[in-house]
Amino acid sequence: MTELTKTLELKLVEPTAHKRRKLRETREAYQQALHDAFDADCTTQTEANDIVVEYDLSGYAKNALKQYVPQLTTTYNADELHDDHPVRFTNEGLRLDHKPENAIEWYIKIPHHEDYHLWMPAQPNPEQRDWLEALHAGDAEIGESRLFEREGTWYLHVTATRDVKDGSEVSADERTPIGVDIGEASLVTVCHRDDHGSPTAPELWADEGKTVRRLRKTYFTATRRLQTRGSERIADSIGDDLWNQIDDVFHRVTREVAEYAESVGNPVLVLEDLTHIRESMDYGEYMNRRLHGWGFAKLHAQIRYKAVESGIPVKTVNPRNTSKECHACGEVGYRPKQATFTCTNDACWVSEYQADVNGAINIADRYLSGESRSREHENDDDSAEDGARLTAPQDSHADADTQQETRGAYAS
Structure with missing residues (x-):
């Protein structure tokens, strides 16, 4: 068996005016918290927590920020941030529901703040249907997700991991x-x-x-x-x-x-x-x-x-x-x-x-020579999730990272 990680693409289907407003509130609060924690030069999760804890965000978004900001300051050496980062949520924050009898089969729960969540109908990439079904059945593990808006349409990219059988039993x-x-x-x-x-x-x-x-x-x-x-x-x-x-x-x-x-x-x-x-x-x-x-x-x-x-x-x-x-x-x-x-x-x-x-x-x-090894580090996967887009606006094929200027370049 081989562990495979992939980023699943879901388009949120025609949110109501109320839900659009809530999504934008979440994005604005997240980006303000991100900028404030970054400007404070937070290099640890504890330092980032002291900044982001005051914002009207769900704990899932705050926890994602606490993990992300120290990476920006210690790993990517970012000098400044772009204004349009996707909203990140840790894996505990999302729930997926499947209603095959409906015209729109898939629904996703998006955290808004501590006591309020948004259930949204979602249209997945049809080529990734088997992955969604595996997530819903518990045969795949959900990872971090990213919420963003492009040209008036909202998207959610969800990282998923599952075991895939090797093509043959060759030693x-x-x-x-x-x-x-x-x-x-x-x-x-x-x-x-x-x-x-x-x-x-x-x-x-x-x-x-x-x-x-x-x-x-x-x-x-x-x-x-x-x-x-x-x-x-x-x-x-x-x-x-x-x-x-x-x-x-x-x-x-x-x-x-x-x-x-x-x-x-x-x-x-x-x-x-x-x-x-x-x-x-x-x-x-x-x-x-x-x-x-x-x-x-x-x-x-x-x-x-x-x-x-x-x-x-x-x-x-x-x-x-x-x-x-x-x-x-x-x-x-x-x-x-x-x-x-x-x-x-x-x-x-x-x-x-x-x-x-x-x-x-x-x-x-x-x-x-026998040096082949498995991934040993907690954040060490091959998904198009972290570092997979080092220099680009968000990618419709693989991940939801948006631009972020670093030392004359861009990094995610």
């Missing part, structure tokens, strides 16, 4: 590990070894990497200029369009990664464990902006759930030095160019090698 030793390297030059690179141990069939999505870099550069340049002129609404519209284009690239590439894996006998996809990758990024302001906004976790999450839904197991390994070690001899080398790895061991047959392919092979080899 780990019989699996063919496919290393998956997520990078900036090549958006994704995959490679595995053949029966003789030689790297074979590498595939790189380098053109897609160029496309995403171009779209992101356009996004940052255009939105900054428009925000400087005070054209916030136009900036948001342009940002939504550009990030929808980026999101389309992400979904196509991750689908093709799953298809690549299906072409290999008894595959297992091996990814880097990205739990702490953002905290270790410190390459100067320019590179920090690019790397924090690259969407590592989002690609990681999409590859994971698309693979598992296809019956392909996914494992993670320690990412330390996967891009720096030579896949042939293990010597720590260097990268004179983004796409080139150079081995410093004169006795090694490798002198120069494609850097992303070298990294993908190292990732696969760590599975073979």
